[in-house]
Amino acid sequence: MANSSSPEAPIPVGKVSALIGGWVDRLGAVWVEGQITQLSRRPGMQFLTLRDPDKDISLGVTCYRSVFEPVADVLQEGSRILVYAKPEWYTPRGTLSLRATEIRLVGLGELLARLEQLKHRLAGEGLFAMDRKKPLPFLPQCVGLITGRASAAERDVLEVARRRWPAVRFEVRNVLVQGAQAASQVAAAVRQLDEHPEVDVIVVARGGGSVEDLLPFSDEQLLRTVAAAATPVVSAIGHEPDQPLLDFVADLRASTPTDAAKRVVPDVGEEQTRVRQLRDRARRTVIGLVEREQHGLAGVRSRPVLAAPQRLVEERAQELTALLDRSRRSLGHRLDRAESDLGHTLARVVALSPAATLERGYAVLQRSDGTVLTDPAQAAAGERLHARVAGGGLSVTVEEVDPVDPVDSVGEGIVAADA
Incomplete structure (x- = not known):
């Protein structure tokens, strides 16, 4: 381009922009790191402004919605991201931008993005659906507990549960709750307790921790194992703000291990009080029903037909006597008339004989x-x-x-x- 131009024969701006565009088009895709300074969400294409944190240099980034969607919930202005993008030159305006085909958050952000992608995929498969969650038994005879050895979570669950219902029994499985082997050990313990004939409910408990510490409880294999279990599973991981993906797959999410013990085992004192209240309520209901029936029976008995039942017979007897007398008189009158007629007839017959x-x-x-x-x-x-x-x-x-x-x-x- 330099050899073909001179002050006497300059190259037009448009041609220069087109030549630059042709050169840029020959460049391949590269990984670029930067910080989002501007985020524009559109129905189709998404637009980002990516700035170098160490230098005052920015580049525009465009991507399709399908590329942006997996990390949309965690992306915000100020987030540090990695984009795999190809440089593009917009010839009419002479501007350079990047067309991204993949977006990742840097460090923790990238980890959260992967978890968000897994969450979307499992939700699409229906593993989080409410209609597949199993109800907990009212009074489990045996509770399966999966937790760390000699951990505060184990102590809290056992003490609170036995204080609420002293007769409850536990099948405890101590496993790693942090590190590379934790997810496989927890999944194996879930399968073992699910096959146990006496275990009515399984509690997976762990104390709080960082996002990295709680990663085993968002492992896909563990989540699918819990989803396939026939025994109800309670997730009691971390504290209230912590929410690994196990919370979405489990049949019940408890905010803490202590809360799990309260949700799984009823309080004997509360149940005794409830039984007394129900018994008193039942007694009042029965007494009220009996009193209403007695009142109704007294009302029926006070009616003349039941107060003096012989009166009905007497009245019918009187009516029958009156009818008999009436019939006798009527018959007597008829006989008298017949006798008189017969006498007259006989007299006529005698007179004519x-x-x-x-x-x-x-x-x-x-x-x-x-x-x-x-x-x-x-x-x-x-x-x-x-x-x-x-x-x-x-x-x-x-x-x-x-x-x-x-x-x-x-x-x-x-x-x-x-x-």
Whole structure:
């Protein structure tokens, strides 16, 4: 470029910028360390300003959201970071920037970023989901305790738990709680206690410490072991501000080992008080129920039908007696009327009967074959007839047939005969 330019034939600015851009494009990606002085979050590309802490020099850094997302929660202005980036030259403005493909925090920041990435990945797999967490038993008969040997955490858990419930038993596994072997030993102890037939709940306890000291309790293999355990696991690591990833995977997070003992084992005094309260409440409920039932029963018994149950029978008996009397009177009246009607009918029958006629002095003449004579012409002189009168019968002989005018002597034409 120098050989092809002169005062008489200068190179335009645009061409110089393009030549610089071509040279920059041939550069490879490099690791760059710096401090964030400006952070601009955008929906797509992210923009950072990276400054050299020892010199007053800054460079702009751009990256895609996918590169920025894993460390987004821990990045802030003032953070020291490492970026793996390729230099880029923006020809229209003639500015140099870095296009990052990976971002790491320096020192502790880098460690926290890795933990944050692991946290996002495990959360995406559902290991932190609330619906997979198992409930703790109300009164565990045996508690598995994983902690350091002769540690304050072990002493706190044992003393507090036995003070709250003296009958509780422990299966203690002393392991390393710091260092390179700690995570594997804790995971092995979790598997061993999970297979123990008498252990109802497992407590992983450790006192407070730095982020580096608590790293074993964010180990991925340990986290997956705890997630696969069939026995409920309680995480009691560090103090309240400390929160290793085990807290998210465990079925219950306790703020301290002492808090774990309180959460796992009930207090015998509190339970006795609760039992007494429940018993008193149950007694009051039963007494109230009995009193209500007694009051209701007394109300029912005070009703006339139960106060004098024979009254109902007496009333029905009176009604029955009245109905019987009524039926008797009705039947008597009917019989009387029937008797009267019968008397009248009998009188009419008697009055109309032949016997009544005979009693008035009439007689019935019959031939020997039983036929009744109704006309004198039916009889012959000298014929013997049977005469029937009111008192009996007699035989008569016809001496003479004397026809009589029926108008003048009704029924008397057959009486002129001698006995």
